[in-house]
Amino acid sequence: MERWKVSQLTKLSSTTDLDTAYRISLSFAKNIGFKFFGFSTSYTSNTERLSAIRLNNYPSDWNAGYEIRKLAGIDPVVAHCFQSTMPILWTEELFDNTRCLWNELEQQGLQHGWSQAIHDEESDLCSILSLARSHCPVSAWELYENLGFSVFIGHHLHKLVALTLPKRLATPPIPELTLREIDVLKLAADGKTAYESARILSLSPRTINFHVQETIRKFGVSNKISAVIAAAKAGYLDRDAHR
Template sequence: MERWKESQLKQLAASAELEIAYGVSLSFAKNMGFEFFAFSTSYTSKTDDFNTVRLNNYPSDWNSAYEKKKLAAIDPIVAHCHQSAMPIVWSEELFSGARCLWDGLEQQGLQHGWSQAIHDEESGLCSILSLVRSHCPISAWELYEHLGFSSFIGHHLHKLAVRSLPTRPATPSNPQLSLREIDVLKLAADGKTAYESAGILNLSPRTINFHVQEAIRKFGVSNKISAVIAAAKAGYLDRNAIG
């Protein structure tokens, strides 16, 4: 391993403050050839408001527009990372359903990037790490070469982010789910999409998503994967489970 990598990773591991650790991570990202580095963690507050801890060095006007227009709701990177821990490379095709977002990224020099998620089974939280630059597409080899480093960085930042979040009152270990919510989560656990689940249960995809969101709210988690995990732990996904 190159000396600067070892030195900065040791510095990162010794960082106990999120902002300091982010600064070290940003320096590491720049040394790897990325101009921009972003990290975020989504959580639900004591008042059940959905919030995000967001650290990045993106242009300030881009951050302002992203917040003001609530672009996270249509961001395919956010959608992917909340469903999967697999890394994803940004592309025009990926953003085909959110063209305005892709055009904005290009204008800001943020079009060449890749992201990966950290899913925390214990807390039910999801963090997203992104490495971005204005030049040169990212190759599969480059992604593979840097994946170990980004995973280490992401997990350390996630740990510090979770520590920094406001504490929530303990939620009941077994919230009461409806039979329909259990059915939907069982299908999600089997890998079914909202569209596939809708066909099986003779419901609309919108109704399926409503039941998923209700389960997420009841378990006090931030995404579908965490709700499925929580339901499994609570015994709701057993063959003979009754809501």
């Protein structure tokens, strides 16, 4: 590996500031023949795939239009990267169903490029690193030759981005309900009063209310209606009275 590559990648690996790391990455991209460098990170659960972080030196007109028109939703490169970590070349054939997008890439000098994704299930994030230029297509050999560098750079930038974003809240565990509590909530969901439920289950209204209060406590809600809704979302009301 050339000395300058070793030097820049070593410098990058020791950098903890995202802006500095981006500038080093941009310089590296230019040194291997790419005018444009882009890096974006999105939450995978976001159906519109809006970026939490976007860093690039693309033309300002391209960036503005991409955001305003929400082109990430139809971008085949983004679609591929959300599904796979395999690198993808930007080709005219790839954009067959989005010709308008390909035409704009050509107008902005971004038509020859490739992208590589980093998937992070723990943080619910997907990062996409992209390299682009206008003067000549990217060959499969060139992609292969630079793939290791892009993976290294992508993972380092992703790590720095992940540190700047709020952590995904852990999904609270579903509380365990007793068979009797499930029966009581099912009757409540059917609109039965405590008195009516007591007669159906051969219990006292006081016992019915006790079970209702227990489900309220377990779900961490404030009233019976909220407990019924929580039980329905947890699937208790759609199955037989056992778990």
